[in-house]
Amino acid sequence: MSRPQPLSGFPELLPRQRIVEQQVVDHLRRAFELHGFANLQTRAVEPMDQLLRKGETSKEVYVLRRLQADARDTSDAELGLHFDLTVPFARYVLENAGKLNFPFRRYQIQPVWRGERPQGGRYREFWQADIDIVDQGELPAHYEAEVALVVADALKDLPIPKVRMHVNNRKLSQGFYQGLGIADTEEALRIIDKLDKIGPDATAKLLVDGVDATPEQAEACLQLAAISSEDTSFVARIRALGVSDPLLEEGLTELAAVVDAVATAAPGFVVADMKIARGLDYYTGTVYEVFIEGEEHLGSVCSGGRYDRLASDGKNAYPGVGLSIGVSRLLVPLLQAGRLDATREVPTCVLVALANEEDRPAATALAQRLRARGIPTQLSPSAAKFGKQIKFADKRGIPFVLFTTDEGTQMKDIRSGDQLTVDVDTWNPPAEDLHPRIITE
Amino acid sequence: MSRPQPLSGFPELLPRQRIVEQQVVDHLRRAFELHGFANLQTRAVEPMDQLLRKGETSKEVYVLRRLQADARDTSDAELGLHFDLTVPFARYVLENAGKLNFPFRRYQIQPVWRGERPQGGRYREFWQADIDIVDQGELPAHYEAEVALVVADALKDLPIPKVRMHVNNRKLSQGFYQGLGIADTEEALRIIDKLDKIGPDATAKLLVDGVDATPEQAEACLQLAAISSEDTSFVARIRALGVSDPLLEEGLTELAAVVDAVATAAPGFVVADMKIARGLDYYTGTVYEVFIEGEEHLGSVCSGGRYDRLASDGKNAYPGVGLSIGVSRLLVPLLQAGRLDATREVPTCVLVALANEEDRPAATALAQRLRARGIPTQLSPSAAKFGKQIKFADKRGIPFVLFTTDEGTQMKDIRSGDQLTVDVDTWNPPAEDLHPRIITE
Incomplete structure (x- = not known):
């Protein structure tokens, strides 16, 4: 075809x-x-x-x-x-x-x-x-x-x-x-x-x-x-x-x-x-x-x-x-x-990154906790290198990437590079980042 | 036809x-x-x-x-x-x-x-x-x-x-x-x-x-x-x-x-x-x-x-x-x-009643103040008898009727008959009345 x-x-x-x-x-x-x-x-x-x-x-x-x-x-x-x-x-x-x-x-x-x-x-x-x-x-x-x-x-x-x-x-x-x-x-x-x-x-x-x-x-x-x-x-x-x-x-x-x-x-x-x-x-x-x-x-x-x-x-x-x-x-x-x-091409506000594929069920549960509070969230397609996962978010305009380190759950704003240890049950994005917005030329 | x-x-x-x-x-x-x-x-x-x-x-x-x-x-x-x-x-x-x-x-x-x-x-x-x-x-x-x-x-x-x-x-x-x-x-x-x-x-x-x-x-x-x-x-x-x-x-x-x-x-x-x-x-x-x-x-x-x-x-x-x-x-x-x-057949939460047709421009402005705060509002089709205007709301399931008397602006809950003097810029309906809701048999 x-x-x-x-x-x-x-x-x-x-x-x-x-x-x-x-x-x-x-x-x-x-x-x-x-x-x-x-x-x-x-x-x-x-x-x-x-x-x-x-x-x-x-x-x-x-x-x-x-x-x-x-x-x-x-x-x-x-x-x-x-x-x-x-x-x-x-x-x-x-x-x-x-x-x-x-x-x-x-x-x-x-x-x-x-x-x-x-x-x-x-x-x-x-x-x-x-x-x-x-x-x-x-x-x-x-x-x-x-x-x-x-x-x-x-x-x-x-x-x-x-x-x-x-x-x-x-x-x-x-x-x-x-x-x-x-x-x-x-x-x-x-x-x-x-x-x-x-x-x-x-x-x-x-x-x-x-x-x-x-x-x-x-x-x-x-x-x-x-x-x-x-x-x-x-x-x-x-x-x-x-x-x-x-x-x-x-x-x-x-x-x-x-x-x-x-x-x-x-x-x-x-x-x-x-x-x-x-x-x-x-x-x-x-x-x-x-x-x-x-x-x-x-x-x-x-x-x-x-x-x-x-x-x-x-x-x-x-x-x-x-x-x-x-x-x-x-x-x-x-x-x-x-x-x-539009400010981005997907509704997604947060991408949950994966350190390895075995983490997918835990990451699925984590994502669901963000969704329960109205934050559009999706998972990485694969546990690729972290840089590749960031690029996945960047290409779509997804502003935040969530990942887990020894210091706990980290939220990275991929535009500024700022990274914070967060509690997924209380963290909120800035209001203007929650959903895509219309931009005029 | x-x-x-x-x-x-x-x-x-x-x-x-x-x-x-x-x-x-x-x-x-x-x-x-x-x-x-x-x-x-x-x-x-x-x-x-x-x-x-x-x-x-x-x-x-x-x-x-x-x-x-x-x-x-x-x-x-x-x-x-x-x-x-x-x-x-x-x-x-x-x-x-x-x-x-x-x-x-x-x-x-x-x-x-x-x-x-x-x-x-x-x-x-x-x-x-x-x-x-x-x-x-x-x-x-x-x-x-x-x-x-x-x-x-x-x-x-x-x-x-x-x-x-x-x-x-x-x-x-x-x-x-x-x-x-x-x-x-x-x-x-x-x-x-x-x-x-x-x-x-x-x-x-x-x-x-x-x-x-x-x-x-x-x-x-x-x-x-x-x-x-x-x-x-x-x-x-x-x-x-x-x-x-x-x-x-x-x-x-x-x-x-x-x-x-x-x-x-x-x-x-x-x-x-x-x-x-x-x-x-x-x-x-x-x-x-x-x-x-x-x-x-x-x-x-x-x-x-x-x-x-x-x-x-x-x-x-x-x-x-x-x-x-x-x-x-x-x-x-x-x-x-x-x-x-559905609890009602219209999005309307408030009907603005009219004492006479000359009040329509003022009532239009009043309705717009409620809408500016997200409250769906419409005007009476005519300055009919008050009872007829209440009936208009009742037939559609509109819960509140707003009207003006010598004592000021009155909000009537037509289900209970309760009537209050209200400030249209601060009054809010109960959350469950703001929009129609789904009811199951």
């Missing part, structure tokens, strides 16, 4: 990179739980008819087939891998509605799959960390601010570049287009979504060609898209454009409330940005995109919105609002560029 | 069940890290030629197809979902050999997929928690005892029924069959693997029919399979059967060493059991199966073995030994039977 090659679009991490990712995910989990979100995991697969119901993304589904499936065997519904965590969650809510308490808040950290062409920053398998709040019947608007604040809190102390949340409201944009006299407001929204990629001139042309806008209407759409503010001043600037429509008013009120609440509780985190549209077509109100400041061209590292019509069982609607952090999208480039690293 | 139905073979958990599973997985992770195992995650997919190389299980692969794949597009290798975590790990080791330090120890907790017919205790998607130690060239035998001890440690304090590890060695069995004069020892092993399912008479018949055993040879195979012991006394009992073979001797020595080391460090955990064979054909020495005591008929909840020939790049071999805990197999039946539950 020759050496296998990586699969394009399926990033995998080395152990020390994975330690960074794991600690980031732990941090997110802790933040979500501090805000009362319960964890869920849904299966990787959904029936194809579910996956094909909504949005552009559904075209990129991976379809499954059992290798042993019998051609005559039609008992299995056709299954595909989920392409996000929102569609499976909406299905889970419908399936289990009778057993859940609403409003229901959950977080979910799982991989998703998209069968698209791999390219810079795009993966075929990647991890997302989602939070959502779903209610039965009506979803109070204050949750639109709350999920933004949870994400602000979760991203706050991570070793990542500064990020900022751009927020808009689809009612605002579509109401504005409607007030202008554009009929196909959904298509207009899809065209505006391309603005950052194709520029204003091409966007204006698309609006004229695609939704029969007059050049003046197209220009007004671009004027709207150019408006942004860190406070609610966007409202007056939009009103100054002279368009009026009831849906626009609704959107203005909702967006102002979100921006006001988020700016108050997390100053500097949010910006109202009228060019945010979002590709997925299940959003019905507030939409969010989080960018690394100064690197907006890399695309959003977190996004989401409010969806009022994703889940309904005929009797009840289950409107929701949520945000999805692109864990792989955020971390893989930083890890691959070496901008994030 | 009507209510979706569960997919057979793809178990999903309710929030309070997931809290149990999450805490069990956290416990396993902590145990593995205390023993110096670093975490890895491999992609869900492998090229089909990799997946079809080894073992019975490979027949149950789920094959993937991109919905948008072009029939003329042959650039993508055919991919399938992994059916275990050992094959992907062996591939990862080969692919990254130059960047890893050997012996390399890792744990991996991920779902695996098998496209088999779902039936009692069998799933199409299920979670496994694997540990493995892989070396370059030669793998020291002491790791065969070590991985068993790590699993003993990891399973020790879990809220599960008592388990016991049954261990055998393929060299021992195959050497014995060889010494008897049976040529196809691998097939003989596969037949013995069925003993518990089909009984001794049918097994003897299969041996006569399948590997040309004489009735006497078949009887000797059954005599071997009947031997078990909690210490190394199995050695003398096997010798008493009067078969001699160099491979048998090797197996006896290796198995005696494992049983001796494990029985010393974890008394009562291990039993040498000559009928253990294991279905996967990549094992070459020690094999393990862990059963719930008294419920061996449910099948093993953890299994593994030593594999000397799974990974090789022509220049180097990468022999390994590992064990895989069937997280879903162990927990899903206990959860579905209600034998394990």
Whole structure:
């Protein structure tokens, strides 16, 4: 068997990179739980008819087939891998509605799959960390601010570049287009979504060609898209454009409330940005995109919105609002560029060295006493020369080596060379050495 | 959209069940890290030629197809979902050999997929928690005892029924069959693997029919399979059967060493059991199966073995030994039977009640002060009547409700009804209320 090659679009991490990712995910989990979100995991697969119901993304589904499936065997519904965590969650809510308490808040950290062409920053398998709040019947608007604040809190102390949340409201944009006299407001929204990629001139042309806008209407759409503010001043600037429509008013009120609440509780985190549209077509109100400041061209590292019509069982609607952090999208480039690293590649804090192989049972018992007090410990692979055992620790970044001499049990800090006689039942490493830590470049 | 139905073979958990599973997985992770195992995650997919190389299980692969794949597009290798975590790990080791330090120890907790017919205790998607130690060239035998001890440690304090590890060695069995004069020892092993399912008479018949055993040879195979012991006394009992073979001797020595080391460090955990064979054909020495005591008929909840020939790049071999805990197999039946539950269905410890909706920003700030000290806190969905807000907490098992009166900030334990004036910057819940806990029936 020759050496296998990586699969394009399926990033995998080395152990020390994975330690960074794991600690980031732990941090997110802790933040979500501090805000009362319960964890869920849904299966990787959904029936194809579910996956094909909504949005552009559904075209990129991976379809499954059992290798042993019998051609005559039609008992299995056709299954595909989920392409996000929102569609499976909406299905889970419908399936289990009778057993859940609403409003229901959950977080979910799982991989998703998209069968698209791999390219810079795009993966075929990647991890997302989602939070959502779903209610039965009506979803109070204050949750639109709350999920933004949870994400602000979760991203706050991570070793990542500064990020900022751009927020808009689809009612605002579509109401504005409607007030202008554009009929196909959904298509207009899809065209505006391309603005950052194709520029204003091409966007204006698309609006004229695609939704029969007059050049003046197209220009007004671009004027709207150019408006942004860190406070609610966007409202007056939009009103100054002279368009009026009831849906626009609704959107203005909702967006102002979100921006006001988020700016108050997390100053500097949010910006109202009228060019945010979002590709997925299940959003019905507030939409969010989080960018690394100064690197907006890399695309959003977190996004989401409010969806009022994703889940309904005929009797009840289950409107929701949520945000999805692109864990792989955020971390893989930083890890691959070496901008994030771990202090060591193993959890091990102490290596127990062996003078000879017969000592292994005694050394095993010694190691277990350290573990009982929460100190990650492993044994030397062999009773090699002491220098070789030190090198084993050094190569992995294990800071301490324990060994026994006539003077008793010795603990050596292999970085400083300091050596102390210790009592294994009371010795503790410095707090910063107990577990690997994340270091930034 | 009507209510979706569960997919057979793809178990999903309710929030309070997931809290149990999450805490069990956290416990396993902590145990593995205390023993110096670093975490890895491999992609869900492998090229089909990799997946079809080894073992019975490979027949149950789920094959993937991109919905948008072009029939003329042959650039993508055919991919399938992994059916275990050992094959992907062996591939990862080969692919990254130059960047890893050997012996390399890792744990991996991920779902695996098998496209088999779902039936009692069998799933199409299920979670496994694997540990493995892989070396370059030669793998020291002491790791065969070590991985068993790590699993003993990891399973020790879990809220599960008592388990016991049954261990055998393929060299021992195959050497014995060889010494008897049976040529196809691998097939003989596969037949013995069925003993518990089909009984001794049918097994003897299969041996006569399948590997040309004489009735006497078949009887000797059954005599071997009947031997078990909690210490190394199995050695003398096997010798008493009067078969001699160099491979048998090797197996006896290796198995005696494992049983001796494990029985010393974890008394009562291990039993040498000559009928253990294991279905996967990549094992070459020690094999393990862990059963719930008294419920061996449910099948093993953890299994593994030593594999000397799974990974090789022509220049180097990468022999390994590992064990895989069937997280879903162990927990899903206990959860579905209600034998394990959580004290509450949310992480939330404190609900902040609202006197009116205008208080939400102030309540948000108050909640954040509790969170800053690690106390999971959420706000009331609305400023409903106080009794309704208490009911909201009660339905979810949230133990404390915080609210503000003229006499200051009040904390109410809704179980006892006790109410205290508190300082939110110093108040702490009893330690057992901070997070949900697992309760057993």
